[in-house]
Amino acid sequence: MNTREIVSTATYLASTKPAFLLSELCTYLTGDVPVTELYRSLSPHLHRLGLAATEVDGDYKISRIQKPAVYLLNTDERKRIDAFFAACKIPAILERAIEEYITKKVGKSWDDPVILERLRRAVVAQKDDYWKPSQRRRLQYTKGYRVLSYLAYHFPVYFMQTGHLLAMLARDGLLKKTMTVLDAGTGPGVVPLAIAEFYSRLDDATATVYSVERSEEHIEAFMFLREQCTHKGATASIKPPIRADITTFDPAQIPQQVDLLVFSNVLNELIDLSLEQRADLVMRFAERLSPDGSILIVEPAEEATSTQMRMLSLTLKKRGLSLHSPCSFVWGTNCTPDRCWSFVTAPSIMPTRLMETLAACNEPFRYVNTDIKYSYVVLRKDGKTKEKYRVPSGSQVLRLSQIHRHVDKRVNIIAAKMSEELGNAKTHMFRLCDGSAEKPVYAVAPSYHITIGNEGIVSAPYGSILELDNVLVRYNPKHDAYNVLVNRKTRIRQHD
Ligand SMILES: C[S@@+](CC[C@H](N)C(=O)[O-])C[C@H]1O[C@@H](n2cnc3c(N)ncnc32)[C@H](O)[C@@H]1O
Structure with missing residues (x-):
């Protein structure tokens, strides 16, 4: 047999x-x-x-195995979530818990001048390290003040950022009524705590959140914040993190059917791993992903890190995962992501009391971190993509891979808007991608050329597919890129 x-x-x-x-x-x-x-x-x-x-x-x-139903937000839930985002503040309970944790760890009040000075030095050291090219970083989160400065400086923005990403997953129908989540490289529990917060605004959905982290100091901070900010019987159950190295982690330690696998600001830290090895790691974790589960990879918007993430996304696509969003492939081709710098922004958060106290010094700007900018990709095993549109055969539309042949000519293109505003109020500029271009392509639209017929270039959301009829192609030698100029005669339609 x-x-x-x-x-x-x-x-x-x-x-x-x-x-x-x-x-x-x-x-x-x-x-x-x-x-x-x-x-x-x-x-x-x-x-x-x-x-x-x-x-x-x-x-x-x-x-x-019964597939849990997709969880769609009702009007009240949407209102509650919007109200939370409109306040642009992390929950007061979390702010206080971070302050209390610092006090507990250093044995003096968090706002003691000596402690504040040490925190300032740690914030500066961590930032200097963070923005170095990945090969030159030290990135140790093991010393006490580095974790405390992470809580003071990075945590609030990443917490709100995760909220925006969860809202996006909900809008895209990628949350389920009962979810099992795994957060790899959880740090002080940014993602799990943001999930607990997000789920507290939902009527009828539950999540069980597992996480993996190798730093004992981060785990200690996570356990303290979990104790202070979550409670038994809540809609999200936050499990204590598993202490392990994700590069050698045996996924058998986590449940078989993970619905959402998150790598938030962590893969870029695996500086000893090649692109292929990072892809191996994601694929190893993906073995535990349910057939209709999602993988969310998030990285800082900084150019090198963001571009590396796009290269990883394409490597994972070639390994059989589908890129659900934000990328779309309207010609059904693979892309050339080595110069793909694409990120999202969300409204800035209000500084926390701790940030404001740290900023009460000669160089206040060094200690206030409120801008939300991030690059993300959602991947699936089941082939599902957010955009299913393909350019119909026979269309009079230029593939961006051929744009070099059409310099100084007027053309029609269909491409996704892959940036927020890169220009200014006088001259708008947005990145475009149809999945075929070898060099970056930007739509450039002087504000005096904006009409009802082409204003979609400004108003369409990140990732949406646009049909641009009658744009003029220019080559920009300084940036080795192409601009397509939008004028009054250009018609732009957002694809449904
Ligand atoms: C920048 S923090 C991100 C924390 C959190 N995910 C967030 O988005 O704020 C990176 C975290 O990944 C952890 N990390 C880095 N390499 C790791 C590895 N090989 N195994 C487990 N955790 C790792 C670090 O200890 C740190 O806590």
């Missing part, structure tokens, strides 16, 4: 009824195979087949 026959018979039975006993397989198989033998052959394949086994009186009940 070979395994293939057992697997295909089980697949057949599962397609005919929601559940069956493993012993029923014997009716279809040649020879008398004991149930234990059947189970041994079938069990490694169950997860992939979307099946689960439960032992019943010496037999096994095999049933289809």
